[in-house]
Amino acid sequence: MSSPVQLYVYDLSNGLAKQLSLQLTGKQIDGIWHTSVVVFGQEIFYGQGICITRPGQSHHGKPLQIVDMGETALDQETFNEYLQEMRSHYTADKYHLLEFNCNSFTNDCVGFLTGGSIPSWISDLPSDFLSTPFGAALRPTIDNMYRRPVPGAAPTPATVQPSAQAAAAAAAASPNPQLAASLLQAVASQAMANGFPSASTNGTSTPSTQTVASPIHICTNTASFHNVLKTHKAVIAFFTSETCPPCRMIEPLFEQLAWNRTKTSGAGGGAGVAFIKVDLGVGMGNAVAGEYGVRVTPTFIFFKDGQKTHELKGADKAEFTSQVDLLLWESFPPHAHTKLTLPALNKVSTKPILFTQVPALDTVSTKLGSFIDASASSISQAPVVKQILTTEFIGYLKGRFSSDSKAQQPSPNQTLLMKWTEATKTLLNALPPPQLFPLTDMWRLALLDEVVSNWCASSAGTPSDPIQAILVKALATLSNPDAQASARPYLLTTLRLFSNAFSNDSLARSILSSKRTTVTTLLVSSLLHTDASVRTAAASLTFNVAAFLQKGRVEAVKEKYGPFAESEEEAEWEVEMVSAVLEAIANEVQSEDIVHRLTASLAFLLRFSPVHETQIAPLLDVLQAKNTLRAKLEKGGCGEEGVRNPEVRNLIQQVSDKLC
Template identity: 55%
Template sequence: MSTPVQLYIYDLSNGLAGQLSLMLTGRQIDGIWHTSIVVFGKEIFYGQGIMITQPGKSHHGSPLRIVDMGETAIDEDTFNEYLSAMREQYTADKYHPLEFNCNSFTNDCMGFLTGGSIPPYVTSLPSDFLSTSFGQALQPQIDALFTGRPPSGAPARITPSAATPDPALAASILQSVTAQATMGGPGPSNGILSMPPAPPVAPAPVPPAPSLPAPDASLVSPMHITTNPASFHNLLSSHRAVVAFFTSATCAPCRMIEPVFGELAKSKSKPDGGVGFAQIDLSVGLGGALAAEYQVHVTPTFLFFLDGSKTHELKGVNAPELRTQVDLLIYEAFPPHAHMSLSLSALEAIPLDPILFSQIPNLDTMFTKLAGFIDGVTAWNGAVTQAQVKQTLTRTVLPFLKASTATSPAQPPMASFDHWPTLTSSLIANLQLSELFPLVDIWRIALLNASFSAWNATKKVQEGPLNRFMDKALQAGDVPRNYLLTVLRMLANAFSNQVLAREVILFTRERVTKLLVDALLHDDVTVKNAAASLGFNIAAYLQKQRIDKVKARDDSQSAEENEEWETEIIVAILNAVERETNSEVTVHRLVACLGLLLRLSPYTAQVTSLLEALDAQRVLKGKLEKGGCREGGVGKKDVRRLILEVADKLCPDMAMAM
């Protein structure tokens, strides 16, 4: 024999929410909903514990709405046993208006009786309220009202910010609602069967406070006490990620791990269908049936669900592993960057090690040529003489380079490089631009030495030789190809040291960008290839930093990031890709550079608009067609796969956008 089940819905604000919510919160909230379940001739609700009264006879008065929820085949004795077990979970001290309230209890009962749930507009009220600036401002006070309640049981006073519209009225409404929600009613004459009610509390006058602390995340981190399969399935269907804790009253290890699970629920939950945490006691209600459904035989057991499907199971007390698995689940459900959910196997297969130019010329020949340039200077300027410069080069610099590039070093690297800037400045001041490329090549080779690059990282790069070399490369007029090429290769080698790379990006960004943009459009294919390599090194460096920030879930912007700079580089790369029709190697490095910049860019929205305007997908795919790169288009399979991946997954389709 089946029994009808009804849902009674009350507005605890008595219409004030509907009238004033728009003014106080900026959103229309029709009511502060309280619900109860009516079955077997009784009205059951949660406030000061589980309360039972005759239908419509509670202190809440007459319901605003009565909703028929179908029928239950469960008999009254079974339901009473269920309520008895639930009393251990739904106690007066656990009540919270936004986390664990009357609607939590009603929804649980509904799942037990009918397999259904109460209307979403009731259960979504907490997140609706908290999404408003007023709700966020009141979060700490609401939390203190219930977690820091005075011994008498009277609600604490709430002091919203003076910036809140009519703060005293807002606080009075909230305090009155809370008092009405938690009161047990006028007394036994009302037919309520439960503990003695707390006395009514009148709203106190509220002085405005100057400011409020930051919102407490606990208010949007409900712990779902689940007692039946239907309630749990509703939770799975309404949340992308769910962590379920199967426990029992007699399980000592469960009591050890429960605080950790509670802390995770408080700090990691996401409202509005995000991340939910459920606690299932096998001895309460149909908790045992739910455990049997998922073949849980021991406690504590933790199950992890993504989009309704179980992804992992953890048994026993292991707090570090529990935290790790929760983080992994959240990371998979809500990757910190939209592109993290994309399958980018070709891009991810690219090593992020910098492209270095490690070829070593005949050092004796190179130094002889440089010595000849020095001897050709007729009017030498500076405190360091020609003879001193040649002596330092021959006795100190040349042996260091030979030792550091030899297969078996003949001598250890120099302990000090402090004379290098003075030596370099003297040569830059006295030699012609066309005569400087051997000097730049010395620096290119030296930067491959870990000690030398580390030493440079401790100096002011913006005032040192690297910057001066770039200034010469950017001067007006024709810059000799050999000099420009060697400067680009030297800068690429500067990325052999991560600290030095950071200094180059931070303190010479403007010069590096100008040099890179100009070189990418150079007529010489070797220069373009060196520029593409430098661009790749910059993008790979940023990619490493961005991956580390994603793993740490760090949303702050690092000093190396700059939106204007990134968009300028992207424009230059796409222009260079479109113009490059001969070198597949250059195209490969340029597309890899573009992909790394786009993958975890903090400026995805802005860059997407730019890519649309530049018709980036068409430009990239054009390299695959005849004539796009050499006669038949890009031929290597791995390069073709990378181009298609970057074009289709990271660049918007103009046709689709229109």
């Protein structure tokens, strides 16, 4: 008689990950998943060793989601024997939040019971997190939370109760300390409540969790092993055993390569590289070894696209490193553009174009105040709003940015920023766009203050997000052709505001994740505006977007492998951006400066694009990109004589000849 098997899914962050992850990491992470297996009327999970309770009666309460994993033909006695065997493997002192956790255990149990595996959105969470800059920065902190004492040493406070110290270290590593502290504290609290490990009681160490290594897949059954093969392009499997001295010699190198190579090869999400450890004495590890004819340890087997490509026996460190690099080079060959010589493009700085001019702030205050007074009847608490913006906000700008200020005023605190945001939103709802440009220009200048831009990054997607409100108003203006002429100053200052947002990496990352679609709409429309100053500001923002992407891609290709495929949504966005930039270049016949910025933007979008061969190159042919660029060099292409600046001409020629 078969029995149903279910997976109970809980969120250790209690919703904080879903709310804050995009601002912190640039990637949406919907939860810090804890899972347990429910079968034979029991809920089984791994934390302080293997724990068993009645379904739904653990301290986590009601599961966030219940996933049906099928049925098992095994009886309860056989499963209990399996659990008893696994207790010596899934001990409290081996727990690690990233690489050996409750989800590792439930994946093994599901594999044993049904032959299946837990969903990839759960099992791949550590790799997804570590693939972000924020996750990589926090890796050492998380490792320290689970570092084991040396033999005979007394437990340290950090080992016994890591939550406070871990949260403090996380805050220091985060682009937004307050949010990082909130998220890490929440997870740590849940972790301690779940009985996460204290010091090892026998004083022994666990090498696999002592090093700063990447998440290593630990497989104890054939189902979990085959799932990793299926979901990763390149796999390195390490067959080992507790009693094998050569295994212990080469294990640190295996862990070091696992961290370095998964980090540089875009592991996770089903397209990266996985390092698997199979202990022949644990669970059904011997069956996994038997499937591939492994009889001695250490043995390393290399897989590409699920197929075995090479086998290495013994602890030859040099040969092992060489074979890992060969597999990854074959699986993830370097981008074709790494072979191109582009001296003119290399001279183009990727520093953002910023609008740093300080306006006559008294004039700004007077003008904004007159607009408020004229519409006071339609503005809620108009005197208060006026005082906040024309006295407090302007006062801060004077003290922070005016050259005649005797001492630089400190950055505003969160309370002030919230007041300014609420007053800003009140005016955005009450005043027409032609009267809002002084307000937008104030925020344009304020974003040059790192504290302000960090706060805007942290508030992205929340009601406290001021630049989202400004953006929505600008898009509404663009959708009304009759209002565009009078609203030109507002549109211009909005574009300059978003250009200045790229002075801060955290805010830039937030914009390209949470506001990418709306900012792209703003760009595409503004690049074709009839006013040259608006087009110049739009070209500057386009350059900042492309340059920010370029910096990340250059870092990727500095390593041997990558960059790797983007999501379908990202690829579609890149196609839209390339099309818009080419159209803007074709239409620009007045300003050589605009052509220069747009050509550099195009080059940054094309160079090292993960979808260049599959989607961008065919698009360039259809749009006749080469002819569009070369036309700028001819008479009438841009000015009467075409582009004259030698550096700009060289850039146009190289982009058209080598990237198009």
